[in-house]
Amino acid sequence: KLEMIVAELLSEKQHAEWLLSTTRSECTKQIAELDTQISTMDAKKSDGARIEAAASARKSDSTGAIASIEREGRKLLRTFAGQTKDCRSELKNLRNTVCGSKKLKQEVITIEAKQRKGKRLEINDCSVGDWRPQECMNTKIAQQLEKQGIFNPQKAVNARRPLKSLLHKCGPGGGVQWFLRDKVSPPQTPQYGANCPPLRLKTVCNDFECPVNCKLADWEGWSACSKTCDGGLKRRVRSVTVYPQWGGSSCDSTKDEQTCNALSCDRPCLLHNWGPWRACTRACDKGMRWRSRKIKRAATGDGRCPRTFSKARYERRVCNAQPCPLDVMCVARMDLVIGIDASGSMGTSGWKAQRTALLGLINRLQFSKKSGLQLGVLKFSYKVNVLQQLTDDKKKLVTAVTKTTFDRWTTNIGGAFRSMKGMLQFGRRDAPSVCMLWTDGRPSRPSSKYDAALGAKDLRSSCRVMVVTMRPAVPKAYVAPWVSHPKSQNVMVVNHPSLMVSKVMQVNTFVCGKVQRFLDWTKAQNTTAR
Numbered sequence: 001k002l003e004m005i006v007a008e009l010l011s012e013k014q015h016a017e018w019l020l021s022t023t024r025s026e027c028t029k030q031i032a033e034l035d036t037q038i039s040t041m042d043a044k045k046s047d048g049a050r051i052e053a054a055a056s057a058r059k060s061d062s063t064g065a066i067a068s069i070e071r072e073g074r075k076l077l078r079t080f081a082g083q084t085k086d087c088r089s090e091l092k093n094l095r096n097t098v099c100g101s102k103k104l105k106q107e108v109i110t111i112e113a114k115q116r117k118g119k120r121l122e123i124n125d126c127s128v129g130d131w132r133p134q135e136c137m138n139t140k141i142a143q144q145l146e147k148q149g150i151f152n153p154q155k156a157v158n159a160r161r162p163l164k165s166l167l168h169k170c171g172p173g174g175g176v177q178w179f180l181r182d183k184v185s186p187p188q189t190p191q192y193g194a195n196c197p198p199l200r201l202k203t204v205c206n207d208f209e210c211p212v213n214c215k216l217a218d219w220e221g222w223s224a225c226s227k228t229c230d231g232g233l234k235r236r237v238r239s240v241t242v243y244p245q246w247g248g249s250s251c252d253s254t255k256d257e258q259t260c261n262a263l264s265c266d267r268p269c270l271l272h273n274w275g276p277w278r279a280c281t282r283a284c285d286k287g288m289r290w291r292s293r294k295i296k297r298a299a300t301g302d303g304r305c306p307r308t309f310s311k312a313r314y315e316r317r318v319c320n321a322q323p324c325p326l327d328v329m330c331v332a333r334m335d336l337v338i339g340i341d342a343s344g345s346m347g348t349s350g351w352k353a354q355r356t357a358l359l360g361l362i363n364r365l366q367f368s369k370k371s372g373l374q375l376g377v378l379k380f381s382y383k384v385n386v387l388q389q390l391t392d393d394k395k396k397l398v399t400a401v402t403k404t405t406f407d408r409w410t411t412n413i414g415g416a417f418r419s420m421k422g423m424l425q426f427g428r429r430d431a432p433s434v435c436m437l438w439t440d441g442r443p444s445r446p447s448s449k450y451d452a453a454l455g456a457k458d459l460r461s462s463c464r465v466m467v468v469t470m471r472p473a474v475p476k477a478y479v480a481p482w483v484s485h486p487k488s489q490n491v492m493v494v495n496h497p498s499l500m501v502s503k504v505m506q507v508n509t510f511v512c513g514k515v516q517r518f519l520d521w522t523k524a525q526n527t528t529a530r
Contacts, residue, residue, distance in 0.1 A: 018451075051239060058243065126187040126196035131179040136205035138168045142176035151178040151200060174207030214251035215242035222258075229265035229300055233257050269305035270297040271313065279432075281489040283332075283515040284324035288489050290316040316486070328505060329521040330512035331366045335374045335390055335427035337435045337463070339416045341470070342379040342407040345441040350470070350497030351406040354438060357500035357507070358401055364508050364518070367392040374431070376423045377401060380416035382409035390426045411441040414448065417455030417482075421462050433463035436511050440470035440497055442478065456482035466490045466511060470497045 102125075137145070137153050150156050153166045168175025179201040187194060217239045226232040236256050244250055271293045280287040293313045299305040306312035338361075340354055358377070366372045369392045376390040377400060388400040420435045427433055443449040459465055467479040467490070476491045483490035492510045494503050509515055516524075 062243075124185070124187065125194035127184040128196060128199065129182045129184050131181050131201065134178045134180060135163075135166075136168045136175040136177045137166055139173070139176050141166050142178075151180060168206055170206050170208055170210035172207070172209065174204040177203050177205035179203065209246040211248035212242065212245040213248040214240065214244040216251060216254065217241050219256065225260040227261055229261050229263055229267070231262045232260050234260045264301070266301035266303050267299065268303040269295050269299040271306075272296045274315075277317075279513060280319035281486065281513070282320055282509060283328075283513055284320050284322050284509055286318055287320045288316055288486055289319045290314065290486060324505070324509045324515070325517045326505065327364075327518040328508055328512075328515040329364055329366055329518050330373060330508055330514070331516050331521065332373060332512050332514040333368075333371055333431055334513070335376075335424065335431050335433045335463075336365075336511065337376045337378070337390070337420045337423050337433075339420060339435075339437045339439075340377070340379050341411065341439040341441065342381040342404075342409070343411040343439075343441050344381070344408040345411070345471075346406070346497055348406060350440065353498045353500050354470070355401060355404070357504050359398060360501065360504040361507060362394065362397055362401070364504065365512075366521070367394050369428075374427065376426070378416065378419055378423070379404055379407070380412050380419070381407035382412055383407070384412060384415040384419045386419060386423060389423055410448075411439065411443055412448070413437070413439060413443055413482075414451030414453075414455035417452065417459045417465075421459050424462050432513075434466065434511060435459055435463040436466040436468065437482075438468045438470065438500075439479075440474065442474055453481060460484050464490070466492070468492045468494060468507060468510075470494045470500065 134152050135154075141153075141156075145151070145153070145156055153163060156166060157163045181199055183196055183199070187196070219236050219238045222234045222236050225234045234257070238254050240251055240254060272295070274293055275291050277289050277291045280289050282288075292308075292315075295305065308314065338358065340358060342351065346354065362375065365375060367375070372392065374390045374392050375388075375397055377387040377397065379385050379387060385404075387404050388397050391397065416437060417435075420437075424433055424435075443452050456465055464484045465482060467483050469476070469479055469491070472495055476493055479491055480487045492507065494500055500507075
């Protein structure tokens with residue numbers, strides 16, 4: 001008794017240490033995730049503050065620059081208006097002077113002609129056409145062309161020197177632009193008529209900064225939707241990498257919004273299509289096939305969703321209703337792991353009967369790594385011992401089961417479930433996995449019961465979990481939460497360990513999805529051997 005008490009205390013200690021380490025591990029992961037999220041948020045916050053400060057500084061600078069430019073522009077407009085007025089006045093005066101000079105010159109020559117008693121002379125000055133502005137050229141190229149007597153860039157274009165390379169669009173210092181005009185008529189009476197004015201005029205052109213167009217960075221990712229339903233907004237932004245200057249194109253919008261989660265908050269769940277029908281749970285004596293529909297989108301608000309086993313989400317059918325033969329051979333292709341109970345409650349006779357029943361079951365299994373069954377065996381009490389990993393070697397299995405001894409300790413069902421999952425790593429990927437536990441006792445402590453439930457939940461994701469209970473003290477309802485669905489098809493009740501030997505065939509048909517009459521199987525084997 002003292003040994004059992006010590007064993008139970010050690011089991012409690014081990015379970016508490018395991019829970020503590022698991023909790024610490026989960027807490028460490030959550031703290032790391034939260035630290036990462038905080039760091040990310042802090043980085044975004046600092047980036048936002050930096051962008052806001054930079055934008056405020058740019059706004060302040062831009063406001064000052066705009067005010068200065070507006071003042072300078074108004075000043076330039078006033079100067080331009082004054083100079084335009086003066087220029088027009090001066091042009092008017094020059095026209096009057098030219099006109100007066102022509103009249104005076106004509107009168108003087110007429111008087112002179114009368115004094116000489118000669119003919120009256122008609123004086124005609126040289127006349128020229130209007131100025132024709134040429135395109136603005138690069139200064140260095142214009143100087144080279146001027147030496148060649150070329151003032152129109154169109155005449156200098158060739159295959160090696162396109163027009164674009166000759167021109168000056170903008171930039172400090174400007175380019176060179178020629179104004180050309182032709183003679184309309186030469187001066188008559190050259191001794192009196194005015195000579196032709198210059199036919200070429202050289203000026204500076206495009207002496208201003210080149211426009212700088214706005215450039216934007218790529219869009220950042222979308223923010224989370226502001227509402228989970230009834231219509232929200234998600235936003236994204238992009239920054240300005242180059243601001244427009246000197247008349248460059250302005251920036252497009254730096255903010256973008258889209259509606260999201262427009263569906264009603266009160267909506268029912270959305271279900272997937274029906275899944276495939278599962279294989280029959282038994283080869284005979286009324287098995288069950290079933291199929292289900294999973295939730296594709298959960299219900300929200302006051303929306304409803306059918307329950308897991310309602311008609312809208314779950315269907316089942318009876319299959320293989322024929323009675324089982326008295327003696328059968330399991331010919332299913334699967335990886336089977338069996339855990340046998342070595343705790344003290346089994347008693348020596350119960351332990352021997354359980355071991356004998358397991359040996360009898362091994363003799364009714366067809367082993368083959370390619371097309372048949374692989375079996376792994378473990379025993380559990382306080383400790384869990386793997387007797388044999390998954391194998392199709394019948395001799396190894398018989399030897400391992402025969403040599404194993406009775407432990408007489410507490411019942412560590414949670415450890416058995418976890419060890420079963422570890423054994424499945426040696427299984428076949430293309431073969432179904434089944435884990436069957438034989439036990440006659442409950443977990444000794446509430447914490448051990450929790451550990452068993454946790455281990456079973458983890459195991460169900462890797463294999464079909466089945467339990468054979470060997471005591472009335474462990475009813476079907478007690479172990480049902482551990483096993484896979486459907487619960488009724490995965491729990492077998494045997495009232496006492498000593499009855500296991502007589503229940504070998506029932507256990508075989510309970511776990512095996514494909515059986516054959518032993519006599520028929522034997523005949524087939526003999527025929528193949530011949």
